[in-house]
Amino acid sequence: MRVSRLGEQWLQGGGLWLNRHSSIRIALIVFSVLFAVLSLVISDRLVSRIAVEEHEKLEMWANATRAANAYDQQMIMTYLYRILDANTAIPTILTDQDGKVLSYYNIDVPEKNADAFLERELERYKRGYPPIVIDDLSSPQYIYYSDSYGLRYLVIFPYIQLGVFLLFLGVAIVAVVSLKRSDQNRIWEGLSRETAHQLGTPISSLIAWKEYLASMGTEPMVTDEMEKDIQRLGIIADRFQKIGSSPNLRPSDLHEVILRTIAYMQPRISKQVELIAPKAPEESIIVRLSEPLLAWVFENLIKNAVDAMHGEGKISISYIAKEREVYIDITDTGKGIPKGRQKTIFRPGITTRQRGWGLGLSLARRIVEEYHGGRIYVHHSTLGVGTTFRIELDRETE
Incomplete structure (x- = not known):
């Protein structure tokens, strides 16, 4: 699990880091060219050295053969000692x-x-x-x-070349994958900002209509509800505008943020769903966060839980507070998630609804992991019993 997590984080973060730093890419290219040239030079020297040794041995063999045919005992002994002395490598x-x-x-x-x-x-x-x-x-x-030193080099050198080749192949694969994800992220960012921009016109129009209705003596309940919806649309537009930009993280009381989210969601979900708030912690849990974005994550998880329970059941939120981090568990009594799908549900386009693009959990993961430096995952799930999503965030320390 730890290895797979680190690998996934590298694909998501390390590859993007590689693509953002052109100097690193240039350095890798220069290093690969230098290594290729160095490999050719070393190989050429080894080949030349072996060729010279073989030529000397053949000359010595030819002269020794000539001496043997001439029955020159002194010359035979001379070449015999030369053959013995010629071994300077083995x-x-x-x-x-x-x-x-x-x-x-x-x-x-x-x-x-x-x-x-x-x-x-x-x-x-x-x-x-x-x-x-x-x-x-x-x-x-x-x-x-x-083995002679030359033979040792010849044995080891191909493995060095293979290792360097695999290293660059891995870097290339990571760069290609991260480029693809980077393109997807840019599409999402553009779509989010365009959505926020398009929402601005109807929001302005609704504000004008609310003021007009109030001036005409319409019942305050009507204009008050319109005001709530207008504020909600403003929050949604602000959330879409923040996708793709650096969020403004502020130290906030996590318990208060969750209570405000529950207060907003409770009247907007089925009355047959009991939304159980977490118990107030003994001491405040301060987390550096963007409330509009993190509240979006909680709302998305609550909506998914309501769908999984078909509008009837319980959703409970609880904390596990540690010294440097806090775990937030959102547990439902729904149908559960099969084990084989617990990792894929965070991918874009994965959805069990007849309507929807399957971007909710994908955006939730990005908000938690990329913007807040935390983790979100399926902590455990049992078919027919329910599912627990866990969010891990760092606590703010003095």
Whole structure:
């Protein structure tokens, strides 16, 4: 769960961060080009080094063959020693039949504890390649060896290249995914602001009509209800206007915010739904928040719960207050959410209603996580029993 959450947060936040900082993208591109050039240079040097070694060995083999055909014993011995001295890359240890080290080549032996070091190297070589046996002597000798430095580089280097390639592939995937989400967010932001702009005209018209009706002596109850609806439309327009812009977060008493939300929602939902307010905490729970936006989240969760209960049941809100954070649980007695859908319900377009775009929970998640730095998720749900949504927010500290 922790790993998946971190991965999801990176896709939502880290990728967008990458796309917002052009200097980071340029640095990654420059680094990839430099690494490609460096890979070519190192590969070319390794190939050239091996080519030179192979050419020298072939020349030595040709000269030794020429000496053997000429039956020149002195020249044969000369080339034999040259072949022995030509090994400047392969670490080698020569032992007798009892395992005693007779000599070694191409091994950097420390001055202290040299014998112990050679014994450890010998044991390591024994676990590698089988030894070469020299059995034409009075007592057999054994040559143990390991990979040359060039061969080690050739073995390791492709894995380094593969790792860097996978790293850049992952960064590219994250950037593409985040760009797609960024485009979706811009569409939502544009739609929200346009909606707020379009609401301005009918709100102004309704204000004028309310004043006209009041001047005509209409019953105060009518104009008072119109005033409430006008205020509500103003709040909705303000919420849509805030989507996509940095919200003004202020330290607020969370309990008071929730009580105001319940007071607004109770007369606007089914009378057969009991909306249970949280118990007043022993000490005030102060959270830095935007009340219009966070109240929108609570209202959305309450409306979804009412739909899940088909207009009949209980919705309770409770707190779990900790030293640095607070958990708000919204629990209903509805039909529950299948386990396989508990993560997908926050995606845009996911809805169980016949009407609606399925943006409510998606916007709620964005308001809680991106604007308030918290979390919202399905805490637990049982089919036929109900569901608990949990919101985690940081408490304001002095």
